[in-house]
Amino acid sequence: xxxxxxxxxxxxxxxxxxxxxxxxxxxxxxxxxxxxxxxxxxxxxxxxxxxxxxxxxxxxxxxxxxxxxxxxxxxxxxxxxxxxxxxxxxxxxxxxxxxxxxxxxxxxxxxxxxxxxxxxxxxxxxxxxxxxxxxxxxxxxxxxxxxxxxxxxxxxxxxxxxxxxxxxxxxxxxxxxxxxxxxxxxxxxxxxxxxxxxxxxxxxxxxxxxxxxxxxxxxxxxxxxxxxxxxxxxxxxxxxxxxxxxxxxxxxxxxxxxxxxxxxxxxxxxxxxxxxxxxxxxxxxxxxxxxxxxxxxxxxxxxxxxxxxxxxxxxxxxxxxxxxxxxxxxxxxxxxxxxxxxxxxxxxxxxxxxxxxxxxxxxxxxxxxxxxxxxxxxxxxxxxxxxxxxxxxxxxxxxxxxxxxxxxxxxxxxxxxxxxxxxxxxxxxxxxxxxxxxxxxxxxxxxxxxxxxxxxxxxxxxxxxxxxxxxxxxxxxx
Amino acid sequence: xxxxxxxxxxxxxxxxxxxxxxxxxxxxxxxxxxxxxxxxxxxxxxxxxxxxxxxxxxxxxxxxxxxxxxxxxxxxxxxxxxxxxxxxxxxxxxxxxxxxxxxxxxxxxxxxxxxxxxxxxxxxxxxxxxxxxxxxxxxxxxxxxxxxxxxxxxxxxxxxxxxxxxxxxxxxxxxxxxxxxxxxxxxxxxxxxxxxxxxxxxxxxxxxxxxxxxxxxxxxxxxxxxxxxxxxxxxxxxxxxxxxxxxxxxxxxxxxxxxxxxxxxxxxxxxxxxxxxxxxxxxxxxxxxxxxxxxxxxxxxxxxxxxxxxxxxxxxxxxxxxxxxxxxxxxxxxxxxxxxxxxxxxxxxxxxxxxxxxxxxxxxxxxxxxxxxxxxxxxxxxxxxxxxxxxxxxxxxxxxxxxxxxxxxxxxxxxxxxxxxxxxxxxxxxxxxxxxxxxxx
Numbered sequence: 001x002x003x004x005x006x007x008x009x010x011x012x013x014x015x016x017x018x019x020x021x022x023x024x025x026x027x028x029x030x031x032x033x034x035x036x037x038x039x040x041x042x043x044x045x046x047x048x049x050x051x052x053x054x055x056x057x058x059x060x061x062x063x064x065x066x067x068x069x070x071x072x073x074x075x076x077x078x079x080x081x082x083x084x085x086x087x088x089x090x091x092x093x094x095x096x097x098x099x100x101x102x103x104x105x106x107x108x109x110x111x112x113x114x115x116x117x118x119x120x121x122x123x124x125x126x127x128x129x130x131x132x133x134x135x136x137x138x139x140x141x142x143x144x145x146x147x148x149x150x151x152x153x154x155x156x157x158x159x160x161x162x163x164x165x166x167x168x169x170x171x172x173x174x175x176x177x178x179x180x181x182x183x184x185x186x187x188x189x190x191x192x193x194x195x196x197x198x199x200x201x202x203x204x205x206x207x208x209x210x211x212x213x214x215x216x217x218x219x220x221x222x223x224x225x226x227x228x229x230x231x232x233x234x235x236x237x238x239x240x241x242x243x244x245x246x247x248x249x250x251x252x253x254x255x256x257x258x259x260x261x262x263x264x265x266x267x268x269x270x271x272x273x274x275x276x277x278x279x280x281x282x283x284x285x286x287x288x289x290x291x292x293x294x295x296x297x298x299x300x301x302x303x304x305x306x307x308x309x310x311x312x313x314x315x316x317x318x319x320x321x322x323x324x325x326x327x328x329x330x331x332x333x334x335x336x337x338x339x340x341x342x343x344x345x346x347x348x349x350x351x352x353x354x355x356x357x358x359x360x361x362x363x364x365x366x367x368x369x370x371x372x373x374x375x376x377x378x379x380x381x382x383x384x385x386x387x388x389x390x391x392x393x394x395x396x397x398x399x400x401x402x403x404x405x406x407x408x409x410x411x412x413x414x415x416x417x418x419x420x421x422x423x424x425x426x427x428x429x430x431x432x433x434x435x436x437x438x439x440x441x442x443x444x445x446x447x448x449x450x451x452x453x454x455x456x457x458x459x460x461x462x463x464x465x466x467x468x469x470x471x472x473x474x475x476x477x478x
Numbered sequence: 479x480x481x482x483x484x485x486x487x488x489x490x491x492x493x494x495x496x497x498x499x500x501x502x503x504x505x506x507x508x509x510x511x512x513x514x515x516x517x518x519x520x521x522x523x524x525x526x527x528x529x530x531x532x533x534x535x536x537x538x539x540x541x542x543x544x545x546x547x548x549x550x551x552x553x554x555x556x557x558x559x560x561x562x563x564x565x566x567x568x569x570x571x572x573x574x575x576x577x578x579x580x581x582x583x584x585x586x587x588x589x590x591x592x593x594x595x596x597x598x599x600x601x602x603x604x605x606x607x608x609x610x611x612x613x614x615x616x617x618x619x620x621x622x623x624x625x626x627x628x629x630x631x632x633x634x635x636x637x638x639x640x641x642x643x644x645x646x647x648x649x650x651x652x653x654x655x656x657x658x659x660x661x662x663x664x665x666x667x668x669x670x671x672x673x674x675x676x677x678x679x680x681x682x683x684x685x686x687x688x689x690x691x692x693x694x695x696x697x698x699x700x701x702x703x704x705x706x707x708x709x710x711x712x713x714x715x716x717x718x719x720x721x722x723x724x725x726x727x728x729x730x731x732x733x734x735x736x737x738x739x740x741x742x743x744x745x746x747x748x749x750x751x752x753x754x755x756x757x758x759x760x761x762x763x764x765x766x767x768x769x770x771x772x773x774x775x776x777x778x779x780x781x782x783x784x785x786x787x788x789x790x791x792x793x794x795x796x797x798x799x800x801x802x803x804x805x806x807x808x809x810x811x812x813x814x815x816x817x818x819x820x821x822x823x824x825x826x827x828x829x830x831x832x833x834x835x836x837x838x839x840x841x842x843x844x845x846x847x848x849x850x851x852x853x854x855x856x857x858x859x860x861x862x863x864x865x866x867x868x869x870x871x872x873x874x875x876x877x878x879x880x881x882x883x884x885x886x887x888x889x890x891x892x893x894x895x896x897x898x899x900x901x902x903x904x905x906x907x908x909x910x911x912x913x914x915x916x917x918x919x
Contacts, residue, residue: 003590004591005591013823013825014560014821017825017904020832022835022838022911025835027724030834031725031834034726035695035725035857039827040823040826042819042822042823043820045823047560050817053820054817058567058570058584059584060584061569061585062569062573063571065568065572071574076574079568080479084571086530086537089533089534091540093748095542095747096554097552098552098885099540099546099548103541103877104540107749132808133805135793136804142652167793167797168803170797171798172803217507218505218508220507247518254512272573273570273571273811274570274574274575274585274810275607275770276806277751277806277810314652315644315645315651317645317649318610318611318751319551319613319614319642319645319739320611322750325746335523335529335532337481337523338524340523341480342520347501350505351492351496351504352492354496355492370507373504396580404574407577426483427488459580462777464776464783464784465775465776465778466787470773470789473771474773475593475787478594478597
């Protein structure tokens, strides 16, 4: 498809600018010529060209509204339309962040109450809403840990991360100056507590666990893990990206978690927008609240306002207060579902994942034969061995069946991993049709491996040359 | 409303397949004593009609002003209807990061087009697919500079947005870097002598903004040699993205990175977010810059297509050796920016000029009032600082008239007591501004 630049024709325009209603002053008399640019090199198209271009592009894109999207660890549940509609109310969208607090009581109410709801759901003392995404929340959470030890006058240089944790965790730890040390998992897919005990010295700031972990398994030994980490004065961090598994069933705070980051764009149904905006609130236990980013929303009588004066805070991690518009959607979701609905969402997410696991386990290797939580992880190693068909081929073949593939090659400890997260918003018919497709592909892999290896056959473009893209980078139509 | 489609019969059949009697059995791995006995203490569920009413009620507790004089990092611009039309398409907004390129050509091509337009506007060779916001983009440029050069000091102009400086300090603290601030001179421009004294062999990056927080346009080319003479990198920010339509690109004046807030490109003010961080660099940093990059390539039949490329830079491959941990970015905001820029086209320059004209009208009129004076003498874009007898009272009067006033700069700059930062965009008519003048006079 042509680029917008290839559709440009000198003299066309889609937007006209109003004439000035103030006295015309020549710009050159205001700003010296050396500081001004000559021309703006942007495409020139008519409005109808613009709309057709982007509409055509949208037709070459796959979202949850197009079809089933079982992308593991990403919680691609249905994005309710009412959330979108209310988030576009002008009262929310047209408010300047530095508006007087009398003008922003509605927005402040949402942020104040969202903090309270999240604290209740996860059993934490308080939440900060400033981080813009999950990884940003991780970074903020690790900064809180760093600040905690700094204030205690303790120098701890390492942070432990299990091999079943999320992929962003090591970079988040390293960006706070910690040396990242990996903790092995045991045969059951949980943290190897013996190894943890060995590594957990007084030089270790804490453990960044993902629970349920990236195998989709709940840490059965969480009590022991918590005792080991806390016994050496460490902090137990939980990557909450998988929180869709346990809302209303258990609270991380009760399990000994001291710091947790959430992904509102996963668990709380806000759409992911092709990669953002997200929102990554960070919750902490009581004595860590003082370290959360500033400003924090507080209530004075019936009114809410910002409070900046927290001397032990880590400071700011971005300008203003966070991705407010995403918070409106998450708030709407929590109010729509209520306590009963949130619990049913988690129960159903787990039911659906176990159903898919049961239906597929005869056709794909299941490295950990246990009840899973909201996602299940298979291995494509049998297909590789039998017919040379790799997990990436299976994923590409799923495109021909009209599905977004699961997450593949993650977690790293499972060879040829296929990580399926079906979500609670999908019907039995959808799950059955997807399982049928997976079973059909397993059959095709045996009978016609070359066809599977050449998939996809029906998409707008065929397999793309990643190696060429990396070797001869073309990231700009310049 | 829980959006779960299962009927009781569906659930029964699924449980049979799994071989369980109750769903509770699926949670056997959670120690019994940690399971909640009742339900969470939250407000009860609402129907869609009820929740729509609730949210409308809450939104009406906000007061949206038709007149805003506030800029200070967020700008009230007109957003053409096409922007909302495109980003409301659910093929875009309900998709994840485009990991499966064959069914994500729409966003990948749009991001490639976004990258191209940002590169052109900033005078750079590379722009990424977006960062969280302008402040975190600036902080990440500082961290990248320090890691690339193995240096541990960051020099930042005091005329950079106060909140951006706070974010830079947070990221620098986490990495063990020193932050040194350099003052501005009477004109509102960066103090070049102080810069020369501050930049040394330990300095990784010098962070500036043009227009700066006071609206003043900096001559970046005048101090670029000072930065590079010591081997440091120059990170040039900006305030309102629309200013890129009129000002000489920082990339043409020697900047190594151009970073800033892209909100002005078609994204509403949204009480602080979501916005998008613009991050552009020279091609020297192509294999180091943080975040996603869409790149062109060919499919097996020789057709042009797009993929996320150079992923070995990123956290999920490089893990603890990555220079950034960014994963999700602000893709939909970047799409909005792309649509906005296509819609404006060459008229972006005319829009930026209109902002300059409006702001100069307001500044000239305010400066005529008794006891009011412009604080800085250097050229400015759409924001300016004026001193007046009582800024708090001025803002109170405006607030009483339902107008969002200016930014009282004294809270961040004690030496600027009595000063207010005002902004005028195309959204302020002459009538609006004349009304403001009559209120504050």
